[in-house]
Amino acid sequence: GAVVSQHPSRVICKSGTSVKIECRSLDFQATTMFWYRQFPKQSLMLMATSNEGSKATYEQGVEKDKFLINHASLTLSTLTVTSAHPEDSSFYICSARSRESGTDTQYFGPGTRLTVL
């Protein structure tokens, strides 16, 4: 149980285009999902916290108009990188909060490697 999937696993796009990344909790409902970003040789950094049915909360320094987050259902959150540029190339990973079976923790997806040319 507690599986989180991400799609796509890898994406290459041209500068100026938008890219959408999906995060799904496959076997549990997640009222909260988190989006992280990891640059090479750096740690996972939280970008934003999304709660189902409400606006996402962004960390300091993360542009909310560039990284659009939608959490329309209890099993799906999406991150759209708008007008992507090469400096947005990174590893994006989501996690979903589970409060089922007496636990309260977050489970991570496998990540999405974004390359902007």
Add this chain to the structure above:
Amino acid sequence: QKEVEQDPGPLSVPEGAIVSLNCTYSNSAFQYFMWYRQYSRKGPELLMYTYSSGNKEDGRFTAQVDKSSKYISLFIRDSQPSDSATYLCAMSMSGTASKLTFGTGTRLQVTL
């Protein structure tokens, strides 16, 4: 200064060795201390967490937290090739389901 410092390695040990992985941190508000294991092309998987200072043991794994020194450790006994992965420390102020601050991760290779 980073909030959490972790040596990226790589760390290479022979099978059966005791492995010691460490992190230091600067924010005294952290109360929850976690260790995640991440295999290649997979998401981080929670190994263990500790609340406040002290030790916690789970099988071959022991987590230690020294809040006075702002230093946490993960020990792996009788290491196996299947333990080869990247180990990330993470910390939060309010639980494993809350905002996490990660170290960079230490890549561990256990050789036959």
